[in-house]
Amino acid sequence: MTTRRNFLKKVTATSVVLPLISTLEESCAQKQADRKLRVAFCGLGSYARRVADAMKDSPNCIVAGAISGTPSKLEEWAKKYNFSKENCYSYDTFDNIKNNPNIDAVYVTSTNALHHPHTLKAAKAGKHVICEKPMSVTVKEAEEMIAACKAANVKLLIGYRLHFEPFTRELIRMRASGELGQISFVNATMGFKIGDPNQWRLKKEHAGGGAMMDVGIYAINGARYATGEEPIWVAAQELKTDFEKFKEVDETITWQMGFPSGVVANCATTYNFNNFDRLYVAGNKDYYELYPAFGYGPLKAKTGKGEVNQPVVTHQTVQMTGMADCILNNTPHPNCDGEEGLKDMKIIEAIYQSIANNGAKVMIKY
Incomplete structure (x- = not known):
């Protein structure tokens, strides 16, 4: 039986507990927000x-x-x-x-x-x-x-x-929204003239490969997020001008990647010259060009409508902020997990296989 006294006790207890719960929740939320x-x-x-x-x-x-x-x-x-x-x-x-x-x-x-x-x-x-x-x-x-x-x-x-970088994110948004229309062509290049001939990047034991492993991966990944597809075949060619410096690793590689929609991406990477940093995406409604596209920035972009206006950021700051949020709060990541890395590795292996087979087309299995 509920008496007036019991009722008052319950009301009093509730009036004390609810603010306490609210305070604890706010405190926990603040701690979560403050956590690094x-x-x-x-x-x-x-x-x-x-x-x-x-x-x-x-x-x-x-x-x-x-x-x-x-x-x-x-x-x-x-x-x-x-x-x-x-x-x-x-x-x-x-x-x-x-x-x-x-x-x-x-x-x-x-x-x-x-x-x-x-x-x-x-x-x-x-x-x-x-x-x-x-x-x-x-x-x-x-x-x-x-x-x-x-x-x-x-x-x-x-x-x-780059998956956290604003100009790159804008390309992905425009492609996904249909603003570029049906993608018909992609050109992706990344390379530079490497210096010290004794550095670890030129030793296969440490690097695993040369320009392809180091910066060619940007062109691979860029073509993938430019199309929103995964390539199903590659055909690749290798060129060396300095056989002594690049006796263990690749110097310059050009390759083509075919996508399920029929799009073919023409790509290249090098350790032999500079000013080789561009991503061009052509659709039947508009194009998107990033130049520079893959370096530390500032990146620049334009479409058929003119210059693209996005904030210039420090790439590693926004990357680490986003990744910390993913780890601490389990927020979705913009395709930057191990599965994403594995896909690029499968493509790289297919490229090296094609080179070993005189540029023959190699199908990719995921």
Whole structure:
């Protein structure tokens, strides 16, 4: 039986509890909003520093640790980015990162051939992984990386910074909305004149390949997001002008990719000359041209209506902000996971297979 006294007790209790629940919810929401993804970098080369510096302007991620085979670099990073020396690891002590609750994710920025073992180590330690492109040097390795992250229940994201970049996003939006009409032709090129002949990028053992692995992947990925399709065949040709410098890896490669709709993308990559950075997409209603298209920027774009107006951003800042949101809040990512990286690796392997077979057409299986 409900008495007036019991009723008043219930009302009083509710009046106290509801504001408390509301306060707790607001507090939790605020904590979630204030939470930052704590990232340790694995491999402390120039690109790792570029990303780490860009993260200073990100609202939701911080540099929290480092993994390197060079003690002086670890000391320098800890001082520069203000994290504890307890968050520094050598490659030999990498596995111990599993015991560190102050690191959420590992950004693998080591040489291409080390992406696979370092990703497996990070996943085994229970850390989310962001891996620089190319995600691996073989399809088999890419598949193993995806499987390891799934088994550990951690996310695997690939450093496709352009998937977060405004001019690139506008191209994807216009293509998806139909503003360009039916896509009929794509031209994608990316390359530069490489310097130091002794650098790791020219050693197959470390790089896995040459211009194709390093920057040709931009042209592959660009043609894919320009069409919204996956290529079903490739045919490729290789050219070398300096057989000594490029004795282990490719110098210049041209290739064609055929898509289910009938579109053929003409693509090229090189380590032999500069000013080779363009993506041109022709539709029956309009065109979209990015030039520069794949470098660090500022990117520029135009259509048949004139210059495209989009904000100029630091690519790595918006990339890391978006990826942190994906990891922390499980928000959708713009096609930058391990599956995306695997598709590019399958295309790269098909290109090398075509070259080995004198430019013969190679079908791609996904």
